[in-house]
Amino acid sequence: MRAVPGSRTARWLPLAPATTLLLLFLAGPIAYCVYLAFTDMQLTGQASASFVGFANFRRAFGDPDFRNAVGMTLVFTVVSSLVGQNSLGFALAALMRRASKAVRTAVGTVVVAAWVLPEIVAAFLLYTFFNRRGTLDAILDWLHLPTQNWLFTLPILAVSFANVWRGTAFSMLVYAAALDGIPQDVTEAAEVDGARGLRRFWHVTLPMIRRSVGTNLMLNTLQTLSVFGLIWAMTRGGPGNRSETLPVFMYDQAFLKALIGYGTAVALLLLLVGAGFSLVYLRLMREEM
Amino acid sequence: MPSLSARRTRQRLAADAALLVVAAAFAVPLVWLLSASVDGAAGLRVRLPASPTGDNFAAVLTDEITFTPMLNSLLLCGGATLLTVVCAALAAYPLSRYRSRLTRPYLMGVLFATCLPMTAIMVPVYGLFVRINLIDTVYGTALFLAAAQLPFAIWLMKNFMDGVPTVLEEAAWTDGAGRLQALVRVILPLMGPGLTVVTIYSFIMMWGNFFVPFMLLLSPGKLPASVSIFTFFGTYGQVAYGQLAAFSILYSTPVVLLYALIARRLGGGFALGGAVKG
Numbered sequence: 111m112r113a114v115p116g117s118r119t120a121r122w123l124p125l126a127p128a129t130t131l132l133l134l135f136l137a138g139p140i141a142y143c144v145y146l147a148f149t150d151m152q153l154t155g156q157a158s159a160s161f162v163g164f165a166n167f168r169r170a171f172g173d174p175d176f177r178n179a180v181g182m183t184l185v186f187t188v189v190s191s192l193v194g195q196n197s198l199g200f201a202l203a204a205l206m207r208r209a210s211k212a213v214r215t216a217v218g219t220v221v222v223a224a225w226v227l228p229e230i231v232a233a234f235l236l237y238t239f240f241n242r243r244g245t246l247d248a249i250l251d252w253l254h255l256p257t258q259n260w261l262f263t264l265p266i267l268a269v270s271f272a273n274v275w276r277g278t279a280f281s282m283l284v285y286a287a288a289l290d291g292i293p294q295d296v297t298e299a300a301e302v303d304g305a306r307g308l309r310r311f312w313h314v315t316l317p318m319i320r321r322s323v324g325t326n327l328m329l330n331t332l333q334t335l336s337v338f339g340l341i342w343a344m345t346r347g348g349p350g351n352r353s354e355t356l357p358v359f360m361y362d363q364a365f366l367k368a369l370i371g372y373g374t375a376v377a378l379l380l381l382l383v384g385a386g387f388s389l390v391y392l393r394l395m396r397e398e399m
Numbered sequence: 400m401p402s403l404s405a406r407r408t409r410q411r412l413a414a415d416a417a418l419l420v421v422a423a424a425f426a427v428p429l430v431w432l433l434s435a436s437v438d439g440a441a442g443l444r445v446r447l448p449a450s451p452t453g454d455n456f457a458a459v460l461t462d463e464i465t466f467t468p469m470l471n472s473l474l475l476c477g478g479a480t481l482l483t484v485v486c487a488a489l490a491a492y493p494l495s496r497y498r499s500r501l502t503r504p505y506l507m508g509v510l511f512a513t514c515l516p517m518t519a520i521m522v523p524v525y526g527l528f529v530r531i532n533l534i535d536t537v538y539g540t541a542l543f544l545a546a547a548q549l550p551f552a553i554w555l556m557k558n559f560m561d562g563v564p565t566v567l568e569e570a571a572w573t574d575g576a577g578r579l580q581a582l583v584r585v586i587l588p589l590m591g592p593g594l595t596v597v598t599i600y601s602f603i604m605m606w607g608n609f610f611v612p613f614m615l616l617l618s619p620g621k622l623p624a625s626v627s628i629f630t631f632f633g634t635y636g637q638v639a640y641g642q643l644a645a646f647s648i649l650y651s652t653p654v655v656l657l658y659a660l661i662a663r664r665l666g667g668g669f670a671l672g673g674a675v676k677g
Contacts, residue, residue: 121493121578125505128490128549131482135546136512136520143523151526202421208414217422224425226658228607230625231647234632235428238435238443238640245427248444275425328514336516339609343629357518364522373522380519388514392507 143381146374159371166375176376178351179359183335185266186273186355191334194274196327199281203289206282218282225279233343236272237261240344265345265353272340277333281326288322289315321394328391335384356380432644441641455645464631465624465649472623472650475537475612476605479544483601484594486545487552492582494553495560506557512550521614528615535617544611548601555600559593560586599661603654624650 147166151159170176202221206214224232238244240260247257260268292315300314316323338357341347347354347362354362356376364373427445435441436455438448459465494502524543525534533539567589568581576584587594609625616622622630628650632643 121497122499124489124492124578124582125494128486128553131486131542131546131549132512135524135543136515136550139520139523139527142527143520146523146526198421202418205414205418208410209418210411210415213415213418213422217418220422220425220429222658222662223429223655226603226655227651228609228625228654230607230609230629231432231651232428234628234643234647235432238431239428241443243443245431245444249427275428278425332514332516336518338518339613339625343609357516360519360522364525370522370526374526377519377522380516384514384516384519385511388511391514392511395510 140381143374143378146371147378148375149371151371151374152368162371166372167379169372170375170379175351175354176359179354179356179376182266182351182353183355186270186337186341187331187334189267190270190273190277191330192327194270195277195281195330195334196323198274199278199326200285202278202282203285206286207289221282222279224275225277227276229276229339230343232272232276233340236268236275236340237344240268240272261345262349265349269341269344269353272344273334273337276340277330280333281330284322284326285319288319292318324394325391328387328394332384332387332391335380335387432647435641435644436648438641441639441644443640455639455641456649458639459642459646459649464627464646467620468622468624468627469650471537471621471627472606472625475541475544475623476602478538479541479548479605480598480602482541482545483548483552484598486549487556487597488582488587488594490553491556491560492578492586494557496565506554509550509553513554517547518610521610525614534615535621537616537621540612540615543615544605544608547611548604552597552601555597556593559590559597562593563589596661599657603657606654 146159148161148163149159150162150165202217206217209217227235239246241247242259242261246260250257258264296314296318300310305314336357337355338361341353341355341358342361345353347358351359357380360373360376360380362373363369363376367373431445434445434448437451437453438446439450439452439454441448441455494506528534528539528543533542563586568576568585571581571585607625609629612623613626613629616626619627619630628643628646632638632646
């Protein structure tokens, strides 16, 4: 028998401070976000906001800049999260199992260092790397390959690569843990059956780590969807709007163009996409809880 | 057919070579950071400094550029981390120990909030902060940072607390200790490593956070290092790149050291990856 001290309600009292904070500063703003998205609130004249129904959303879908931002967000997410971080992270984790210890340590340190550095420092570093007078063009020049102003010609790819540089460590660590979790006898049985290379990856490894793949994809995508500082510091969404993802577009509309209501409607759409991914992630987790 | 060990060696060499190429690519920006910081005439590309100098560091080690923003960061992130850890530890206790119909939905809600893109709610948060006069206040910003970090902290903390056997606190109750006493005296010391991980991880996340203080703090005197670095150097024109690199190193060092601390504590492994997966 457990002699639990305190009454039933008192037991749950420790939840109060956290719950209060979450309600005031997370649930509150989300509710306010839903409200604002249906008004014509502007930075100037806060008091005169009125209800405008779905006007902000209709405006968004008819706005070529908004559609551009959706496209940019898709490119940014697919290139940097799905393809870049995820595949490179897996490749690194898989290769590291075969590499010698010294190389493993060196690679692990460098990749994780890129991840640990603050976002804004990473942005500055990659800005100098991709700059017209930066290291990438210096290397290309040395190899007698054509150089260009990457931040001007391919800004969305430059910021995507920056995000790969910054975020690959997470996938690498998740996959390293997942590959460690594959029982030895499974690997050995596959070896005896002569399953190697791609076939082994597809039929043996992938099914064993598929939950990790799902989790990792979800978390990477959600993280990538909310990247702002990296892009803002590297290109400010430009030149023009050629690297303007949804968070940058939202900020631009709400603060630089003073359209809080419209910016919030965009934010709400972003939040809904994020919520959709979160629900998928929860389903993946549910099996374990 | 080559022997198994010959094949292993060949595989190892191939893996080593491939990894070194990737590592070199990842290292280039880091090499620029280090070389430019000690280069009196640093430009945008990697080069060996002609004569290494400490001038860049000397130039940025002023109240205005380094000390005030770093102190602001420490107050903002330290305060918010303390709040996060205390709230998370308290909340994790009933979630870990008692069964109720509400436990599962609560945890699901917490996990759901963990995943939401926080960037998206910054516009309404700004609007809200203007209305309730929390805009441009350090404590208001700290409260938001804490709330934003809380879902993940609760989740981690609950998982760590699940690992502490209940037998010991039951013994403490028999000796007449209350719930809070049992939590502080028995459970938290036993989950020391977990508590350290949650604390340091929360602090690292807040230290690097740019968008939240960028939106919620306005006075230059209150800005943390993550934003001041941007206002000082962000206007690309005649930027002193050596100084930018030197300040970046000063600003990054605390989180790199803290990360190294928890990484070693976890035996080089990575508990967060595991924790995230449940």
